[in-house]
Amino acid sequence: MKKILVSTALLAGVLSYAGGFRVSLQGVKQLAMAHTSAHAEDASVAFFNPAGMSFIPSKLSIVAGGFGASNKVTFQNLNTLQSTETDNPLGTPLYAAVAYRPIENLSVGFSFTTPFGSTIQWPSDWEGKEMVQKLELKSFYFQPMVSVKLAPWVSFGASYIYAKGKVDWDKAVTQFGGELNIKDEKASGSGYGFGFYFRPDPKLDISIAYRSPIDMKAKNGTATFKFPSAAIYPLLGLDPSTGQDKFTATLPLVEEYTIGLTYKVTPKWLVSADFNYHGWERYSKLTLDFANAPVGNQPDPTILVAPKNFRNSKTVRLGTQYAFTDMIFGRLGAYYDESPYTDDNFIPETPSFNTYVITGGFGFKLKQFGVDVAGGYAIPQARDVRNAALGFNGQAKAKAFYFGLGLSYNPF
Amino acid sequence: MKKIIISTLAVSALLLTTSCNNDFDTDVKDIQVTKGDADFSKYISLGNSLTSGYRDGALYSSGQNESYPSMIAAQMQLAGGGAFKQPLIPNDVGGFIGLPGFPGKLTLQVAANGSLGPVPSSPAAALDNVTAGGPYQNMGVPGAKSFHLVAPGYGSGAGLATGTANPYFVRFATSATTSVLADAMAQKATFFSLWIGNNDVLSYATNGGTNSQTVGGVTTYTTATVQNGNVNPQTYKSNDISDPNLVAGSIKAVLDGLKSVGTTKGVIANIPYVTSIPFFTTVPYNPLTPTTLGANLATLNASLYGPLKQALTAFGAGDRINLLSSTSSNPVLIKDVALTDLSAQLTAALTPSLGAPTAAAFGQIFGQARQATSEDYILLTTSSLIGTTAPGVPSPVNVYGISYPLQNQHVLTKTETAYVKTAVDAYNSSIKSLADSYGLAFVDANSKMIELNGKSGISYDGVKYTAKFVTGGAFSLDGVHLTGRGYAVVANEFIKTINMKYRSTLPQVDPNKYSGVKFP
Numbered sequence: 022m023k024k025i026l027v028s029t030a031l032l033a034g035v036l037s038y039a040g041g042f043r044v045s046l047q048g049v050k051q052l053a054m055a056h057t058s059a060h061a062e063d064a065s066v067a068f069f070n071p072a073g074m075s076f077i078p079s080k081l082s083i084v085a086g087g088f089g090a091s092n093k094v095t096f097q098n099l100n101t102l103q104s105t106e107t108d109n110p111l112g113t114p115l116y117a118a119v120a121y122r123p124i125e126n127l128s129v130g131f132s133f134t135t136p137f138g139s140t141i142q143w144p145s146d147w148e149g150k151e152m153v154q155k156l157e158l159k160s161f162y163f164q165p166m167v168s169v170k171l172a173p174w175v176s177f178g179a180s181y182i183y184a185k186g187k188v189d190w191d192k193a194v195t196q197f198g199g200e201l202n203i204k205d206e207k208a209s210g211s212g213y214g215f216g217f218y219f220r221p222d223p224k225l226d227i228s229i230a231y232r233s234p235i236d237m238k239a240k241n242g243t244a245t246f247k248f249p250s251a252a253i254y255p256l257l258g259l260d261p262s263t264g265q266d267k268f269t270a271t272l273p274l275v276e277e278y279t280i281g282l283t284y285k286v287t288p289k290w291l292v293s294a295d296f297n298y299h300g301w302e303r304y305s306k307l308t309l310d311f312a313n314a315p316v317g318n319q320p321d322p323t324i325l326v327a328p329k330n331f332r333n334s335k336t337v338r339l340g341t342q343y344a345f346t347d348m349i350f351g352r353l354g355a356y357y358d359e360s361p362y363t364d365d366n367f368i369p370e371t372p373s374f375n376t377y378v379i380t381g382g383f384g385f386k387l388k389q390f391g392v393d394v395a396g397g398y399a400i401p402q403a404r405d406v407r408n409a410a411l412g413f414n415g416q417a418k419a420k421a422f423y424f425g426l427g428l429s430y431n432p433f
Numbered sequence: 434m435k436k437i438i439i440s441t442l443a444v445s446a447l448l449l450t451t452s453c454n455n456d457f458d459t460d461v462k463d464i465q466v467t468k469g470d471a472d473f474s475k476y477i478s479l480g481n482s483l484t485s486g487y488r489d490g491a492l493y494s495s496g497q498n499e500s501y502p503s504m505i506a507a508q509m510q511l512a513g514g515g516a517f518k519q520p521l522i523p524n525d526v527g528g529f530i531g532l533p534g535f536p537g538k539l540t541l542q543v544a545a546n547g548s549l550g551p552v553p554s555s556p557a558a559a560l561d562n563v564t565a566g567g568p569y570q571n572m573g574v575p576g577a578k579s580f581h582l583v584a585p586g587y588g589s590g591a592g593l594a595t596g597t598a599n600p601y602f603v604r605f606a607t608s609a610t611t612s613v614l615a616d617a618m619a620q621k622a623t624f625f626s627l628w629i630g631n632n633d634v635l636s637y638a639t640n641g642g643t644n645s646q647t648v649g650g651v652t653t654y655t656t657a658t659v660q661n662g663n664v665n666p667q668t669y670k671s672n673d674i675s676d677p678n679l680v681a682g683s684i685k686a687v688l689d690g691l692k693s694v695g696t697t698k699g700v701i702a703n704i705p706y707v708t709s710i711p712f713f714t715t716v717p718y719n720p721l722t723p724t725t726l727g728a729n730l731a732t733l734n735a736s737l738y739g740p741l742k743q744a745l746t747a748f749g750a751g752d753r754i755n756l757l758s759s760t761s762s763n764p765v766l767i768k769d770v771a772l773t774d775l776s777a778q779l780t781a782a783l784t785p786s787l788g789a790p791t792a793a794a795f796g797q798i799f800g801q802a803r804q805a806t807s808e809d810y811i812l813l814t815t816s817s818l819i820g821t822t823a824p825g826v827p828s829p830v831n832v833y834g835i836s837y838p839l840q841n842q843h844v845l846t847k848t849e850t851a852y853v854k855t856a857v858d859a860y861n862s863s864i865k866s867l868a869d870s871y872g873l874a875f876v877d878a879n880s881k882m883i884e885l886n887g888k889s890g891i892s893y894d895g896v897k898y899t900a901k902f903v904t905g906g907a908f909s910l911d912g913v914h915l916t917g918r919g920y921a922v923v924a925n926e927f928i929k930t931i932n933m934k935y936r937s938t939l940p941q942v943d944p945n946k947y948s949g950v951k952f953p
Contacts (some may be wrong), residue, residue, distance in 0.1 A: 027494035097461045100925075100941040104461050148943050194943055195896055196906050197952050252543050252953045400455045412892030416457050 029219075029291075045336075045358075046114045047134050049427030053382025053395035054340025055354025057293035058281035059228040061218065063391065064120035065428045067132040069279070070230035071166035071178030072218035074120040074128035079389075081430035082329055085117040086393070094141070094372045096406070098148060098415040105147040110140050110269030126170040132180070134162045141370065149413060150193035153370035154200070158184040164214070179215040184235050184274070190370070196250045205242035208272060210235040216279075226283040234303060237272035244311060245270050258313030258323075267312040275300040281338075284420045286342035288344075293354075295338035301361035304331035328410055330366045334359040340380070352395070367417065368405040374401035382425075391429035398422050466511040469936035471698050472623040474507035476517060477570045478502030479617055479687065480628040483923075484573025485601065486519070488909035488916060491527030491538035492575055492601060499917030499947050502571050502626055504924040505931075508939040509530060509624075519571040519604040520563050528556025528598055532593070537909040541903065543953055549903065551910035560600050567605055568620050570612055574602045578632045578675060579683035580666045581688070582613040594903075596671070614687050618694045625691055625699035626927060628878070629684060631707070633675035634853050638707045639913065641812060642770075642849035643842040644670040654842045656770055659852045664807045674852060677859035684864065688871050694739060700874035700931050704859040705882035707853055711902035712912035713810035713845060714886070718820060721763040721835060729835075730757050737829075737836055741799055744782040748775055753803035764804040765811065765819060765834035770841050771848040776800030791827075798830060803837040808847040813902070813912040815843040874934035876926050891922060893944050898922065906949045917947030 025344030040268050048241035050067035058069035064082040068072030090112035097104040097344045106208035115260075120130035140157040143149065161184070190203040216230030245256070246264040281295040340354030360373040382395030403418035464687050478484050485492055486500025497503070497519050506517030528537035539552030544550055563569075567747065576599055576729050581587050584597075588606020593599030617625070657672040664679040684701075691697070707713065721731060734756045738953070742754045753772070757763045779883040780796030787795065805811065811819075819834040830836045834845075847851070861879060868875035882900070885891050885907055892897035898919070899905035902912055907919035921944035 063619075095457075097457060099459075099461060101943050102461045102464055102466075102940040103943065148945065149894050151945065196904075196949050246951065250953055255547065256543070256549060403456055403457055410892065410895075411893055411895045418455060418457060420455075 025238060026216055030290070030432070043087070045251045045356075046423060047136060048084075049086045049088075049118050049382065049393040049395045049425040050352070052088075052397055052423065052425055053352035053354065053380055053384075053393065054293050054342055055295070055338040055356040055378070055380050057283070057295040057338050057340045057354065058230065059218075059226040059278055059283040059293055059295075060272055061226060062360070063431055064118040064130060064132075065116070065427070065429070067118040067120055067166060067180075068116065068134050068136075068162075068164070069281075070216035070218055070228045070229070071130065071164075071214060072168050072176045072216040073179045073228060074122070074130050074166070074168040074178060075126075075170040075176030076218055076220060076226070077122070077128070080122045080433050081368070082120045082429065082431045083118070084427060084429040086113075086425055087113060087115045087373065088425035089113060090421070092399075092419060092421035094369075094417060094419045095148075096149070096369065096372075096415055096417045097192075100414065103148050105144060105149075108142050108144070110142065110177070111364060112140065128168040128170075128176075128178070128191050130166045132162070132164040132166065134164075136162055139148075141142070141372070143369065144356040145191075145193075149369045151195055152192060152368065152411065152413070155189075156191070157189040158187065160184060166214075168218075176218045178218070179228075182212040182214060182235060182308045183209070184211065184237060186210045186237055186272075188272075194246065194248075197246075197253065199246060199248035200244040201247070203242065203268070205270075207238035207241065208237045208239040210237040210272075210274070212274075219336060224285040228279070228281040229282075230279045232277045232279075234276045234300065235274040239268070239270045242268045242270065244314065246314075253303060258315065258332060266314040268309050270307065270309045273303045275303050290344075291342050293325055293338075293340045293342075295336070295356075297336040299334045299336070299361065301331035302333050303360075304329040314399045320405060328366075329368075330363075331361045332363070334361040342384075348386050350386070352380075352382045352384065354380040356380070363366065364405045364407045365409065367404065367408050367412065367413065368411070369417075372417055372419065374417070376401040376421075389431050391427075391431070393427040393429070394425065395427070396422065398425045436522055436838035446905065447654070464938070466508075466618060466743045466940060467938045468509075468512040468514075469932070469938070471931065471937055473512055473514035473937075475515050475570070475620065475622045476502075476506055476509055476624045477572060477617055477620055477622040477696075477709045478505075479613065480573040480626070480704055481630065481632050482573065482575035482914060484575070484626075484628055485571065485575050486920065487575045488911065488914040488920075489527075489538040489540070489551070490536065490909075490911040490914075492522055492528035493525050493538050494521045494523070495525050495558075495948070496527075496538075496917070497521050497571070500571060500573065500850045500922040501637045501920040501927065502573070504921060504942050504947075505626065505927050505939075506570065508928060508942065510922075512937060512939060518567070518568045520567070520569045522558075523561060524557040526554050526557035528554070528558075530556045530559045532556075532560060534599060535600065541950060541953055542908060549953070551903075561604060563605050564607060568616065569605050569953065570604075570620070570622075572617055574599055574880065576601065576632060577613065577629065578666075579680040580675065582629060583686045584666075585610050585615070587612055587684055588616075588817060591738045614690045617687075618690050618696075621694050622673070622691075622696045623698070625696050626701070627684070627699065627700040629687075630680050630704045630864065633680050633860065634704070634856045635707050635913070636672045638810075638845050638849070638853050639712060639812065640672045641840075641842040641844050642672075642846070642852070643670045645842065646832035654840065656841065659856070663830045674856045677856060679750075680860050681863035684867055688867060688873075692810065692861065692871070697872075698935065700934070701864060701868050701871075702878045702927070703864045704857050705879045706857055708810055708845070708850055709882045709886040709900060710913055711900055711905070711908045712813045714900065715813050715902040715912060716811040716816045716819075717762070718805040718807055718811055719762040719764040719807050721757070722763060723759045723761075723763075725820070726757065726763070726835070729855075730759055733757055733836065739824050740786070741779075741795075741802075744779055745775065747782065748778050750775060755804065766802055766836070766838040767805045767809060767834075767844045767846065768801050768838040768840050768905060769809075769844075769846045769848070770801055771846065772801045772803060774800045794827060798826070798837065800847055804837075805844065806847065808850065810845040810850060811839070812845065815839060818843060847930060874927075874930040876930050878923065878926065881922070885919075885922070895923070896945050898944070903950055910950065916949045918944045918949045 052222035056084035080318035166180030317325035400420035486497040539551035589609035783792035884901040
């Protein structure tokens with residue numbers, strides 16, 4: 022009994038790897054250029070670096086956009102010759118931001134993003150059903166922020182982050198021929214971000230930003246067991262009629278360091294590059310503390326600790342924009358995103374791959390209105406899966422693409 | 434600057450195009466299952482209960498359908514394997530009506546006090562005969578010891594009464610005089626598996642190293658013999674440990690018999706240490722907590738443990754018993770026949786204080802008594818006995834495990850455990866050398882069981898299997914035999930070694946797809 026949840030994996034990973042792999046979708050213009058950060062054209066810079074607001078040309082800028090993110094993961098077991106594909110629905114991340122400069126050296130802004138929001142859906146009877154059948158995540162970031170221009174060529178900005186999230190996780194508990202659902206719709210946490218934005222030369226933008234870790238706290242989660250017969254519920258300390266128990270968990274989201282720069286090679290042509298460093302090492306394990314159910318693996322049998330063993334990871338990005346006219350812009354980019362865990366730690370609820378992504382898009386500007394479209398094609402690298410702790414062995418590969426539509430409005 | 438950017442772009446593009454490996458080298462859908470050097474067209478399996486698919490204390494149809502040879506046969510069918518027929522019990526309960534000692538399967542039930550426990554069912558049908566439906570490729574016979582495979586008459590209905598036959602083999606034996614081996618040879622199989630020898634020590638262990646005899650409703654227990662230098666099984670009692678030479682000779686006879694009809698390719702498995710199974714590891718040696726003992730703790734120390742300790746100390750055996758602790762769990766009292774019998778000395782020492790008749794009873798009861806240690810194994814079936822009243826014993830020294838020692842048949846003592854291990858090591862050494870000399874694939878079932886019994890168990894796609902009773906998932910409710918999932922783990926070990934030896938590519942099975950312990 023104690024072991025039935027041993028495979029329960031890490032909500033932490035869930036919140037950051039929704040949909041299977043790291044998806045960077047917080048600005049349509051940015052995505053088209055490999056999701057690089059040193060772009061202070063409009064309020065979409067807010068998520069990337071609050072300090073960028075000070076260099077937005079307009080006093081007021083409003084942006085909003087949405088994406089479609091499609092992905093499919095395939096797992097094959099070379100021992101049993103089974104092959105399984107996910108059937109993930111389309112993910113639809115959204116963003117909106119506003120930046121306003123009431124006085125010359127001060128900008129205020131607000132950013133709303135759904136940086137992680139997707140669903141991984143394996144066939145409910147696949148071989149890894151004990152680990153995950155379906156995992157749905159929604160998250161919302163609310164970030165008020167302020168930026169001060171310290172000098173004509175440098176600004177400093179900071180933001181407060183309030184994060185809210187939902188996790189809904191189905192998995193089989195095969196020992197009882199049943200299932201377990203772990204759900205919390207009210208997980209929340211807070212953090213902060215800050216950054217410097219430099220423009221030492223009209224041709225060069227440099228963005229340095231830091232986003233803090235956030236401990237997403239699920240204080241009142243519900244674990245619902247469904248067994249063929251309810252006779253077991255009282256033995257597990259579950260509600261006899263519903264099979265439910267409460268749990269708490271803290272789901273750490275990691276910090277991110279970003280340095281980005283944009284160089285205007287000619288007035289019409291700019292090139293951008295970014296380097297991100299993600300502090301995934303915080304995810305050494307996840308602890309689920311159940312109210313009553315003795316389904317853990319610790320001396321206190323209601324506490325379940327699942328190893329995660331993430332490692333810090335890096336992303337490198339390179340993008341470019343060319344202005345065909347004052348109204349039409351073409352954009353391209355490519356980036357490489359490193360998986361935060363080794364083959365020995367691969368988990369199917371948050372499958373992750375070293376991924377190359379090719380991006381592109383167009384922008385159209387009509388007076389104060391901007392319309393941008395972007396697309397991304399991901400080439401996740403197939404990998405060997407050798408998770409000895411879970412006895413999960415085989416090979417995994419994935420496919421993914423993204424598309425997005427963004428609007429911007431810069432009235433004055 | 435411009436140059437740097439352009440060259441960076443070029444390098445990135447190059448990286449993208451050269452290092453992309455986003456597809457599998459080999460897709461499992463394209464893999465052909467091959468038989469290698471083996472021929473799986475007719476596979477037969479020989480063995481005991483483990484081979485038959487026995488579990489939950491009975492042989493029943495759904496369990497048989499999840500026997501490990503049946504799983505292996507299904508994978509062999511992907512590489513030209515033939516049909517694999519099993520002598521299925523005609524119901525899903527098992528047991529034989531009218532045959533004492535053959536109840537139906539155990540099922541897990543919630544007792545009145547809310548705890549879960551296995552409860553035996555009534556047998557579902559009388560002994561049937563399915564010989565006409567044969568021959569059967571699964572020839573596993575529950576209860577068979579190594580020498581039974583070569584014993585003529587082991588399938589004789591008439592032999593049941595005299596104990597020379599086995600009802601499971603009676604069901605499908607082709608004649609009253611045949612042997613399991615003879616019926617196997619008649620099939621002229623192309624491939625075989627053999628896993629035998631467990632029962633040559635298991636029944637000794639599960640009976641606490643005793644043989645029993647019931648006369649007129651009264652059962653008496655005698656110490657079973659560790660046979661050594663005696664290879665005539667007709668002189669053995671049912672729970673004796675078989676002579677290693679007899680086991681090796683019997684297995685060799687099976688291999689020679691099969692070889693004589695051309696069945697030369699196969700797989701053989703060794704014997705797990707029986708003490709790694711839940712039947713021996715579930716009941717702790719020290720279940721007597723201060724809470725369960727309550728007020729009796731002080732009384733026991735003053736009137737029983739104290740005087741006994743004092744008397745035993747005088748005879749140089751003071752380490753047999755210590756006073757009960759009021760802060761930690763206490764071991765049960767057991768009788769250990771390997772100890773020097775101090776009955777007479779105890780009687781003499783206690784006579785002045787207790788009077789002659791009581792002192793004589795004490796001497797008789799505690800002459801070979803001691804507290805259990807972590808090296809003794811309390812049998813699973815003994816668990817319900819601890820704390821109950823021993824019949825025919827005067828109060829207050831009649832509470833099993835507390836004031837009255839658990840008897841020889843209730844405990845596998847340290848000494849008996851050593852006999853078991855010595856025998857298994859000898860059997861396994863022979864099995865390995867036979868495997869080598871006959872060129873067979875060899876399954877180290879012992880290692881796998883030790884792995885299962887280890888702290889981390891065996892994980893498979895997120896399901897963790899351990900040798901823990903009921904909740905470990907691998908062992909059925911009898912604490913000795915596996916679940917369908919446990920048998921699948923075994924099947925995979927067979928498949929791996931077959932593939933290695935014969936260069937075949939049989940796929941493994943997914944243990945999680947089979948049934949485990951069924952909860953109410």
